Amino acid sequence: MHVEGTENKGERVLSPELEFLTSPTASCEMRQALQTRKREYCAGTILKVEAEENTATYCVLSGWLALSKSTIDGERQIIDVILPGEILHPTSADGHSSWIQIETLSRASLAVVPRAEWSKLEATDPTIRKLEATTIAASMSRMSERMLRLGKGTAESRIAYALIELCLRLTAIRQSKNREYHLPMTQKDLGDFVGLSSVHVCRTLRRLNRNGVISTMDHMDIRIHDVETLAHIAEVDLDRLRSEIISVR
């Protein structure tokens, strides 16, 4: 169980301020609200426990989040990874509890906006609703891609898919170039993400390394050498996937 983690890498090529925050489309109110609600967290912080009282909206300004569920015996499944620029509504159907546990994978800065204030922002700025809608669509889409592989894919295809998905998303927000990025996750985390034991994650990663498809350096620095092969292993059509999980801006 992560408590007040010590890792603090994970955002190296990060623009000082977030894109949509400074973008001309964002309204003045929006920028202000995010700025005043801005908070910093260190890696491994648990922001919200499953089923905890929650009605706020989270905007990720920098850093990575993991959304997870756990079984009674402590097994964790990472449901989704949230990257900078994305919006998160952890409120479940009953309208007041969180359907998910939220934790930081790296040092992160977030704007946590209470429901009332967020509704006001939505009303004043029509672009926000659009951003929200595409964020949700993208999230659903990548969740189902992962479910498909969780249900029917091999270990290799699950890992390959995760690496490709993250690469595409990071590239879209200019936090990856040349198919190279830092994963602020341990192999255990990655295993919890793709439904494998950390041991098997290791083996699979090593095999991909040996075959020259990717290389991992240092603590989880990923470099994809042969996207075609990786996409083939992941059973992914790159262009289609991109259009499904990347919001148009």
Added chain:
Amino acid sequence: MHVEGTENKGERVLSPELEFLTSPTASCEMRQALQTRKREYCAGTILKVEAEENTATYCVLSGWLALSKSTIDGERQIIDVILPGEILHPTSADGHSSWIQIETLSRASLAVVPRAEWSKLEATDPTIRKLEATTIAASMSRMSERMLRLGKGTAESRIAYALIELCLRLTAIRQSKNREYHLPMTQKDLGDFVGLSSVHVCRTLRRLNRNGVISTMDHMDIRIHDVETLAHIAEVDLDRLRSEIISVR
């Protein structure tokens, strides 16, 4: 591959008109729109193929839908099951293609509302937006519960969870009483839903039968005898799950 199926059971205790359609909260425009867009489909119809052009909103008036993704070699994963009263936006992040394949599991009647018209409805009727939000929250919530079990659960817990989830949802819309309902799915379908082969679904179902936890009669008529045990196998807290996946009305 299902094409124009022949099965047409699946909605036996169905109220002639859907709850939220006739409810006093639904606006006049809403009711009219749904009525004029209403269409009937027989079981096993594929409404929308993955990645197909799509910007409409689907309202399920009666019957069951399955949302699925498939691998290149034809393996299908059912991502979610949609029941009467629920709303579906199959539009992915690019704004015009569908992120999912939609098919009917039983005979079903749907209102397929084009985007422009739906936006107008949203604008006129504030309750629709709320309904949409809770529908999405509920869907996310149950998808993640299923992902947790797909990643970390045994065959038994996956099946047990699916049976409980469906029982709760059906009970909420008064299509199940006394924890008894008809599942308009084959064992293959159920396997595609929970990530198991049809053979293993059969074995697992039979074991639950032998142990007196459930009984299955006829073609997939489920009766849950011992909810406590089933919930325990599924690793579920019934009240918490209910509040997370059932929309308050």
Added chain:
DNA sequence: CGATAATTTGAGACGTTTCAAAGCGGGTGG
């Protein structure tokens, strides 16, 4: 530089899949 966490590798156990064949049931056409 020692303590602690994360990765790597091996070997065996376990659960699920696959293959195969038999049983059941419902629908169709003779």
Added chain:
DNA sequence: CCACCCGCTTTGAAACGTCTCAAATTATCG
């Protein structure tokens, strides 16, 4: 009305992939 066919369920046996356990190695941080 019966015979036949096809799809679904059931059961068995073997193959396969992943997990677990265990131990060695390597990184990380105070």
